[in-house]
Amino acid sequence: MLTFIGLGLYDQKDISVKGLEAIREADVVYAEFYTSRLMGATLEDMQELYGKPVKVLMREDVEQHPKDTVLSDAVDKKVVFLTGGDAMVATTHVDLRLRAKKMGIETRLIHGASIQSAVCGLTGLQNYRFGKSATIAFPYKDIISETPYDTILMNKKNGLHTLLFLDIDREKGYMTVNRGIELLLKVEERRKEGAVAGALCVGIARAGSPSPCVRAGRIEELQAFDFGGPLHIMVMPADLHFLEEEALQDLAGLKLG
Amino acid sequence: MLTFIGLGLYDQKDISVKGLEAIREADVVYAEFYTSRLMGATLEDMQELYGKPVKVLMREDVEQHPKDTVLSDAVDKKVVFLTGGDAMVATTHVDLRLRAKKMGIETRLIHGASIQSAVCGLTGLQNYRFGKSATIAFPYKDIISETPYDTILMNKKNGLHTLLFLDIDREKGYMTVNRGIELLLKVEERRKEGAVAGALCVGIARAGSPSPCVRAGRIEELQAFDFGGPLHIMVMPADLHFLEEEALQDLAGLKLG
Numbered sequence: 001m002l003t004f005i006g007l008g009l010y011d012q013k014d015i016s017v018k019g020l021e022a023i024r025e026a027d028v029v030y031a032e033f034y035t036s037r038l039m040g041a042t043l044e045d046m047q048e049l050y051g052k053p054v055k056v057l058m059r060e061d062v063e064q065h066p067k068d069t070v071l072s073d074a075v076d077k078k079v080v081f082l083t084g085g086d087a088m089v090a091t092t093h094v095d096l097r098l099r100a101k102k103m104g105i106e107t108r109l110i111h112g113a114s115i116q117s118a119v120c121g122l123t124g125l126q127n128y129r130f131g132k133s134a135t136i137a138f139p140y141k142d143i144i145s146e147t148p149y150d151t152i153l154m155n156k157k158n159g160l161h162t163l164l165f166l167d168i169d170r171e172k173g174y175m176t177v178n179r180g181i182e183l184l185l186k187v188e189e190r191r192k193e194g195a196v197a198g199a200l201c202v203g204i205a206r207a208g209s210p211s212p213c214v215r216a217g218r219i220e221e222l223q224a225f226d227f228g229g230p231l232h233i234m235v236m237p238a239d240l241h242f243l244e245e246e247a248l249q250d251l252a253g254l255k256l257g
Numbered sequence: 258m259l260t261f262i263g264l265g266l267y268d269q270k271d272i273s274v275k276g277l278e279a280i281r282e283a284d285v286v287y288a289e290f291y292t293s294r295l296m297g298a299t300l301e302d303m304q305e306l307y308g309k310p311v312k313v314l315m316r317e318d319v320e321q322h323p324k325d326t327v328l329s330d331a332v333d334k335k336v337v338f339l340t341g342g343d344a345m346v347a348t349t350h351v352d353l354r355l356r357a358k359k360m361g362i363e364t365r366l367i368h369g370a371s372i373q374s375a376v377c378g379l380t381g382l383q384n385y386r387f388g389k390s391a392t393i394a395f396p397y398k399d400i401i402s403e404t405p406y407d408t409i410l411m412n413k414k415n416g417l418h419t420l421l422f423l424d425i426d427r428e429k430g431y432m433t434v435n436r437g438i439e440l441l442l443k444v445e446e447r448r449k450e451g452a453v454a455g456a457l458c459v460g461i462a463r464a465g466s467p468s469p470c471v472r473a474g475r476i477e478e479l480q481a482f483d484f485g486g487p488l489h490i491m492v493m494p495a496d497l498h499f500l501e502e503e504a505l506q507d508l509a510g511l512k513l514g
Contacts, residue, residue, distance in 0.1 A: 013278070017272055085374070093378075097381075098507050101508070109469075111465055112370055113263065113343060117368070120343075121343060122345075124354075128391065128392070131388050132385065132387065133384070134385065208368055
């Protein structure tokens with residue numbers, strides 16, 4: 001039996017009561033922190049709450065040799081597999097689940113809070129007004145991907161907001177809103193199609209923590225704003241509805257006019 | 258102090274450990290179940306876990322007279338406000354939060370699992386491939402809204418999946434996938450633009466429960482499929498990526514060819 005458990009957004013207590021019970025009943029506890037991680041908890045904090053050790057797996061372990069660990073254990077033991085955010089959202093988890101299925105291992109999901117809906121709650125932007133999301137990646141050999149720019153452009157044409165995930169890289173670290181803005185503005189310099197220059201932007205830091213930071217303003221103004229520690233995420237909104245505008249004024253310091 | 262807590266998807270144990278602690282420390286506990294509700298828990302189940310009574314509010318209480326209950330209490334007491342799914346995603350909650358802010362009441366969010374990301378986990382459909390979502394509403398005086406159809410059409414043109422929320426009505430009850438399909442096919446009869454006829458459809462029931470049902474197939478085939486009890490939700494996918502196709506075959510009984 002293999003149970004995928006989403007740990008939620010920020011610290012060890014964002015797991016559901018159901019998820020915590022499943023960990024306490026498990027024979028083996030695995031976790032991976034390469035797709036996402038809890039910024040407000042150390043591995044020790046987690047182990048203390050769970051009352052048992054957690055084995056942390058690298059991407060290679062999960063994607064290349066899962067039969068050496070998770071899958072062989074799950075054949076005849078109760079195994080839980082922990083991930084930041086909600087369970088099974090990343091491709092790497094879907095792949096693991098399908099491999100388990102092929103081996104006849106029963107799988108189960110225990111969901112956790114996800115940044116996608118948390119952003120709506122924190123900003124007041126309405127979930128049905130979001131179009132496709134995109135990820136701003138660190139440049140690869142100085143090449144900046146234009147995909148986020150194209151996504152913003154397409155969504156704005158359809159009157160939709162764009163949620164922009166910010167890259168997490170083992171060496172380069174956690175991308176900030178500021179760096180994300182810089183990369184978008186560089187693409188704007190080339191493309192000049194007006195998707196981002198002078199546009200409204202919303203930056204969010206530490207969702208799920210006791211001190212989340214949510215700030216809205218013109219993208220150029222936000223570029224120097226200090227959002228504090230990671231994780232960061234951002235939204236490029238389309239035209240705002242009345243209640244959204246009011247929410248960004250009251251919750252995110254938006255100044256109009 | 259007013260803390261919005263998302264209860265997650267299915268039963269009383271889908272709340273986070275942090276959320277449960279906040280309830281136990283609260284002076285007053287309010288809940289609303291008109292935007293969403295936990296199908297796997299009664300009010301008694303919840304109260305037993307929390308160790309204290311829960312006052313359930315109607316839409317009128319929250320939207321028209323919040324100062325009679327939540328807001329007046331939150332001025333000098335620790336008040337928690339419980340909702341199904343994630344916290345503060347519905348307009349009605351944003352409105353309540355802004356009113357609290359205006360009265361100088363501090364607000365805080367404790368997130369819960371949301372159906373939006375749960376659908377990705379359950380189906381293997383990738384979250385960055387979803388476009389705008391829509392709601393299939395019960396017909397109003399025999400008028401069927403074409404908005405969901407238009408949304409599917411727009412998303413498919415952009416190669417994106419469409420998440421379709423199914424209406425919850427105090428009198429008409431919980432809309433099933435079957436009824437949602439019937440309404441979409443009726444719009445197709447009029448419009449004949451091919452957004453749904455013969456198309457792939459994915460129905461999901463009881464996300465977050467121990468026995469979720471996930472089924473994929475041609476929309477006409479799914480129309481008679483028995484998904485069991487509520488809540489239901491559905492997806493009209495665009496063309497599938499390889500791993501998505503494999504996931505729907507293995508997890509949702511999709512037969513190709």
